[in-house]
Amino acid sequence: MAQYFTTYTDGSEQHIPADKVHFETDEDQYVFTTNGEPTAYAPRVGVLSIVRMPEPSQSKAVTG
Structure with a gap:
């Protein structure tokens, strides 16, 4: 599951x-979903940015 970093x-x-x-235009808000079901809402007014963070399973270890 992804992690979204939201800044207001x-x-x-x-x-x-x-x-x-x-973004749900009828309700003027961002809708976060898991398995197709809404899990969180953020109003458009007040949101500065929404950034999807890399999933831990996709991160690569640095060795040296």
């Missing part, structure tokens, strides 16, 4: 675990 215009931050995120 007031300087606060939130990590949201979800499979996907999309």
